[in-house]
Amino acid sequence: MKIATFNINGIKARLPALLEWLGEVQPDVALLQEIKSVDENFPRLKIEELGYNIETHGQKSFNGIAVLSKRPIEEVTRGLPGDDSDEQARWIEAVVMGERDAVRLCGLYLPNGNPAPGPKYDYKLAWMERLEARARDLLTAEEIAVMAGDYNVIPERRDAERPDAWIDDALFLPETRRAWRRIVNLGFSDALRETTQSGGVYTFWDYQRGAWERNDGIRIDHALVTPQAADRLVAAGVDANVRGREKPSDHVPVWIELDV
């Protein structure tokens, strides 16, 4: 089962690019972030024509995530547990059957947190605490489970072309990276890191300053997998080429292949 995560930065603006990539890569599952659309306005038809079922958790103008799957999408829940007053659409969970085994899919769009310090950074750290709690429960369940999305976390210096430029940024502050490590160290595997230890593997290039042309990138889109999923991990990769296309998102897809 090929599972991809892709921050598309607006479904309306990105529909042609998304359709092109889906048609080429044919992932079994695609977890989308920043659809920036309410559920009613999500352009379902063209995506369904490619053979996908769709579950969205939308919001006007900002945030919003979605699950696309060629197989039926079951047990859908919306919203990250732990704060009923949180109205931002950043978490969706579902179960999809593989050929033999079920896979639990968690699509997430972790808050950016800038400027830091400030209320937006406080919200990011609080959201990461809630994520840690959900992650703990996922491990306890001992399922084949994937938490994939835009984490807005640069884990290490090798995950940025110019790490010193991010020193004071909410994506790279020590407290952000500590929170990331607390989650990973519960027992998750960073699937892309399982396949390569080398630096220079990026998933985001800013629209400004010719970041793509200069390869001034960062790795902030991740797939964390439970031990049961890690045992089934066949491959992982980044579809960096889509960043060079017409009207691209500033993020590119990250994918993993599970033998399920």
Place this chain on the structure above:
DNA sequence: ATGGCTTCCATCGGAAGA
């Protein structure tokens, strides 16, 4: 130190992203 692009909503500028 700031803004540089891009998206969205709603106009013709502002917020948010990272």
